[in-house]
Amino acid sequence: AQRVTQPEKLLSVFKGAPVELKCNYSYSGSPELFWYVQYSRQRLQLLLRHISRESIKGFTADLNKGETSFHLKKPFAQEEDSAMYYCALQGGSEKLVFGKGTKLTVNP
Amino acid sequence: GAGVSQSPRYKVAKRGQDVALRCDPISGHVSLFWYQQALGQGPEFLTYFQNEAQLDKSGLPSDRFFAERPEGSVSTLKIQRTQQEDSAVYLCASSSYGTGGIYEQFFGPGTRLTVL
Numbered sequence: 001a002q003r004v005t006q007p008e009k010l011l012s013v014f015k016g017a018p019v020e021l022k023c024n025y026s027y028s029g030s031p032e033l034f035w036y037v038q039y040s041r042q043r044l045q046l047l048l049r050h051i052s053r054e055s056i057k058g059f060t061a062d063l064n065k066g067e068t069s070f071h072l073k074k075p076f077a078q079e080e081d082s083a084m085y086y087c088a089l090q091g092g093s094e095k096l097v098f099g100k101g102t103k104l105t106v107n108p
Numbered sequence: 109g110a111g112v113s114q115s116p117r118y119k120v121a122k123r124g125q126d127v128a129l130r131c132d133p134i135s136g137h138v139s140l141f142w143y144q145q146a147l148g149q150g151p152e153f154l155t156y157f158q159n160e161a162q163l164d165k166s167g168l169p170s171d172r173f174f175a176e177r178p179e180g181s182v183s184t185l186k187i188q189r190t191q192q193e194d195s196a197v198y199l200c201a202s203s204s205y206g207t208g209g210i211y212e213q214f215f216g217p218g219t220r221l222t223v224l
Binding site for chain 1: 111112143148149150151152153156158163164167199203212213214215216217218
């Protein structure tokens with residue numbers, strides 16, 4: 001079975017502080033992993049995918065197959081990073097399996 | 109260019125009514141997906157089309173749910189005899205390739221369905 005777990009429903013940090021949003025997955029094969037973000041009153045959009053190994057808006061995520069994790073990190077959070085973040089897995093088919101999401105609030 | 113559009117944006121239905129939700133994908137996108145997002149949850153897969161072929165409908169919760177994409181472009185998700193548990197945001201997404209590739213799914217704004 002494919003499953004994505006985001007253990008934190010809510011995460012609050014101060015501007016300039018480091019932030020880490022946790023994501024663990026369950027899948028027997030080699031997954032493709034993504035982070036999607038939804039800003040207030042906007043549609044869900046792709047933030048980054050592990051295969052491209054890129055940094056978007058200062059965020060990075062490393063796939064750790066040993067720990068089956070794909071945590072999202074940013075060294076210095078900004079107020080505009082406040083949003084809902086969803087980790088998603090694609091394994092063996094085109095569909096995405098999402099976690100329940102983490103609401104990040106960056107306080108001034 | 110234009111993104112994925114969905115209509116209506118909001119729908120209120122009385123229990124037992126039938127509803128139809130429309131999705132217009134990005135022009136030329138081969139793949140189209142429907143997801144259901146209940147309050148406080150992540151999106152959950154319902155069904156997937158490659159062109160007009162429905163390749164996966166494993167996520168449809170009951171036989172009251174039906175989706176079609178007859179010409180490989182616009183898609184309609186129909187829910188018959190709506191129940192209160194059908195209340196959710198229904199998201200449509202499209203991507204530019206079908207099989208084997210890892211292509212970004214572009215999401216629409218969603219249709220918020222409320223069943224009274």
